[in-house]
Amino acid sequence: MTTTQTSPVAPEGDTTRPPAKTAVARALGNTAAGPLAALVIAVIVFSATTDTFFNIDNASLIVEQFLVIGTLALGQTLIILTAGIDLANAAIMVLGTLVIAKLSQDALPAGVALIVGILLCTAIGAVSGTLVTRLRLPPFIVTLGVLSVLTATGQLFANGESFSVPSGVLTFLGERSYLFGRIEVTYGMGVAIILIVGLWFLLTQTSWGRNVYAVGDDEEAARLTGINTRRTLLSVYVLAGFVYAIAAWQALGRIPNADPNAFQTGNLDSITAVVIGGTSLFGGRGGVPGTVLGALVVTVLTNGLTQAGIDSLYQQVATGILVIVAVAVDRVVRRRAA
Amino acid sequence: MSHLRSSARASVRVPVVAAAGVALLVAGCTSTKSGGSDDGSDSGGKVAIGLVTKTNSNPYFVKLRESAQDEASKKGAKLIALAGKFDGDNQGQVDAINNLVAQNVKGILITPSNSTGVLGAIKAARDKGIVVIALDTATDPASAVDATFATDxxxxxxxxxxxxxxxxxxxxxxxxxxxxxxxxxxxxxxxxxxxxxxxxxxxxxxxxxxxxxxxxxxxxxxxxxxxxxxxxxxxxxxxxxxxxxxxxxxxxxxxxxxxxxxxxxxxxxxxxxxxxxxxxxxxxFPKKMAQQGVDAVVDYAKDKKKPSGFTDTGSxxxxxxxxxxxxxxxxxxxxxxxxx
Missing domain, CATH: 3.40.50.2300 (Response regulator)
Incomplete structure (x- = not known):
């Protein structure tokens, strides 16, 4: 798992690291174990209580439903690992879908529109990152501001309309084919796998990734060890912006229609997935596998509870309880580690 | 109604983010002034009409506001359009009503975010002799306003x-x-x-x-x-x-x-x-609601005849x-x- 090389978080102001981890701490620090257990339990319960949950078609459906929120959550993970938070991620993505769709309607080639959208989302990430690193503003406030600005910008840009996109490059990720003639897959799943593996590799196998964890763990200590913390933080926001652009592409694959009012709770849903996935809101602990599992847990809950005929409001209750449990576990782990 | 979409934003799942909602609330209601000249020299002669919609962003309410604006211009009245910040923003709507009362409007057209959330402010306005008309959504009780123009x-x-x-x-x-x-x-x-x-x-x-x-x-x-x-x-x-x-x-x-x-x-x-x-x-038909609402206030300013009851603008x-x-x-x- 991703967290093996990260050390438990030291208390504030204490820059000394604890000695080698005990087996218990290592087990507890394995942040993907919790969401994995939750996922397995959910799958068992829904398989036992409904006739329609445990089959290959529904598995495909769950993965399709996971794609957009899972991709948003991957970008969110990068930022939360640095002890930040991104309230604007869904707004960045929605603006991306609007710009891509509008440009392609205005007779730009779809591929060019897509590239413009990707550059735009990445640039917005760079703006947030610059505000966080240069002006030393809290990420919470920066992204709250960006959320507000982008939501309004999207509405003004769309002027009450929603834009449908033509089939082709823009809807490519939603196109289906069949593995072994039976298992329904979309190209979006392939892109998601590349993204997941790529981000996992960057975070765990490169010095950049180690710097990200170090900055999230204790920014001052990271700076003292010679890490360029500003550049690391900025790169995290830029990369997250790029990931949100991929989410925009995934979203157009799911529904070939860009609507300024879509994904209004996407930011909270992605934070929910990351937190259930065991990534610490205090930074420095967690990672990609946990987030993938966390997003799957959220998707499976909605999917399974709907099929079990349980009121959507109880689905929100269940998700909320999981979030609180996840944060509580994180808290306990931190205390023990300290 | 399509304005339901914005209410999703009010649902908060992560404690941290609740604070974000609060921060948004603090920003209060948004406002756009439009219609007539606003330099005070001639506004005294014009009937001032207030409009309070649920939000400013939803196309449905944008259309409602534009139609009210057109009708007001046609009748030589001045429209002051305010809105809540999001669907369900009762406080923003109450602030907007208070603002309009302070600006001596003859009548207020409101699409209440919540049927009961703004009744106190509406009563205060009516006590000052301002005619209040609900558009699009009725209040509960319906008698809290002078009249309602809405879809059944x-x-x-x-x-x-x-x-x-x-x-x-x-x-x-x-x-x-x-x-x-x-x-x-x-x-x-x-x-x-x-x-x-x-x-x-x-x-x-x-x-x-x-x-x-x-x-x-x-x-x-x-x-x-x-x-x-x-x-x-x-x-x-x-x-x-x-x-x-x-x-x-x-x-x-x-x-x-x-x-x-x-x-x-x-x-x-x-x-x-x-x-x-x-x-x-x-x-x-939001356009009909807006037109009939504006006309009713203009008529009231002219001959003190208050509108009443529920008018179904049809579907x-x-x-x-x-x-x-x-x-x-x-x-x-x-x-x-x-x-x-």
């Missing part, structure tokens, strides 16, 4: 229910219900109307599943996929508004024979009926596959009369 949402729901039932042509119904936001007055009325038009109740076995969509196309898509996975026999879908219907249509693409009904009458929605994504929608079934016994218009008519 239950009647609109009935039209959707009757059409969807008829379009099944005698097949045994298996219905998915895609609701908006629990507790919303308008949503409850549409839901109730649909069941009434279909001749069902909430517990009827024909209803195979219900989901909350907040009127969001992506949530509706996921909900519809899950409900269809639960029951492949679903052949009829109730939707709270057109984005929800669009999400349902996407979820069911490639599956023929499912009748999707909707309500709202946006131009996007009518185009979706035209292209066959869903079978029918029920159009409402119209739009479909290209008309059914005998149900009055409907085609999408060509719909595209000429859609609101945005």
């Amino acid at each position: 949402n239950e009647a609109a729901g009935v039209k959707q229910g009757q059409y969807v039932k008829g379009a099944l042509k005698g097949k045994k119904p298996a219905i998915a219900v895609l609701d908006g936001t629990p507790g919303s007055t308008v949503d409850d009325l549409r839901h109730k109307g649909f069941l009434k038009g279909f001749g069902l109740t909430n517990g009827s076995p024909e209803i195979k599943g219900t989901a909350v969509t907040n009127g969001d196309q992506t949530k509706a898509q996921t909900a519809m996929e899950n409900l269809y996975q639960r029951d492949h026999g679903i052949n009829a879908v109730y939707t709270i508004n057109e984005p929800a219907a669009a999400g349902a249509a996407q979820a069911l693409s490639g599956k023929s024979g499912v009748v999707i009904g909707s309500i709202d009458g946006s131009c996007t929605g009518v185009r979706n009926v035209q292209s066959g994504k869903f079978a029918a929608t029920v159009m409402q 119209q079934l739009i479909t290209d596959k008309p059914l005998s016994g149900l009055e409907s218009k085609d999408t060509a008519w719909g595209l000429k009369n859609c609101w945005g």
Whole structure:
């Protein structure tokens, strides 16, 4: 798992690291174990209580439903690992879908529109990152501001309309084919796998990734060890912006229609997935596998509870309880580690 | 109504983010002033009319505001348009009413976010001799305002229910219900109307599943996929508004024979009926609400005659596959009369 090389978080102001981890701490620090257990339990319960949950078609459906929120959550993970938070991620993505769709309607080639959208989302990430690193503003406030600005910008840009996109490059990720003639897959799943593996590799196998964890763990200590913390933080926001652009592409694959009012709770849903996935809101602990599992847990809950005929409001209750449990576990782990 | 969409933002799942909501609230209500010259020299002679909508961003309310603006210009009145910050922003609407009272308006047109949330401020305004008219959504009790100009949402729901039932042509119904936001007055009325038009109740076995969509196309898509996975026999879908219907249509693409009904009458929605994504929608008329509201205030300023009671601004079934016994218009008519 991703967290093996990260050390438990030291208390504030204490820059000394604890000695080698005990087996218990290592087990507890394995942040993907919790969401994995939750996922397995959910799958068992829904398989036992409904006739329609445990089959290959529904598995495909769950993965399709996971794609957009899972991709948003991957970008969110990068930022939360640095002890930040991104309230604007869904707004960045929605603006991306609007710009891509509008440009392609205005007779730009779809591929060019897509590239413009990707550059735009990445640039917005760079703006947030610059505000966080240069002006030393809290990420919470920066992204709250960006959320507000982008939501309004999207509405003004769309002027009450929603834009449908033509089939082709823009809807490519939603196109289906069949593995072994039976298992329904979309190209979006392939892109998601590349993204997941790529981000996992960057975070765990490169010095950049180690710097990200170090900055999230204790920014001052990271700076003292010679890490360029500003550049690391900025790169995290830029990369997250790029990931949100991929989410925009995934979203157009799911529904070939860009609507300024879509994904209004996407930011909270992605934070929910990351937190259930065991990534610490205090930074420095967690990672990609946990987030993938966390997003799957959220998707499976909605999917399974709907099929079990349980009121959507109880689905929100269940998700909320999981979030609180996840944060509580994180808290306990931190205390023990300290 | 499509404004349901924005209420989704109010649902908060992560404690940290609750603070974000609070921060947004603090920012208060937004305002746009328009109409007439505002330099004070001639505004004394003009009738000032206040308009308070639920939000500024939703196309439905943008259309309502534009229509009120046009009507006010035509009648030589001055319109001051304010709005809540998001759907459900009672405090923002109360602030807006207080602002308008301070600006000596003759009348206030309001689309209350919540049927009971703004009653105190409305009473204070009426006590000062200001005529208050509810547009689009009634207050509870309706007598809290002088008059109401709105869609009869239950009647609109009935039209959707009757059409969807008829379009099944005698097949045994298996219905998915895609609701908006629990507790919303308008949503409850549409839901109730649909069941009434279909001749069902909430517990009827024909209803195979219900989901909350907040009127969001992506949530509706996921909900519809899950409900269809639960029951492949679903052949009829109730939707709270057109984005929800669009999400349902996407979820069911490639599956023929499912009748999707909707309500709202946006131009996007009518185009979706035209292209066959869903079978029918029920159009409402925000323009009429705005015009009649402005006219009523202008009349009051002229001869002190207050408007009263509930005026249904009507709703119209739009479909290209008309059914005998149900009055409907085609999408060509719909595209000429859609609101945005």
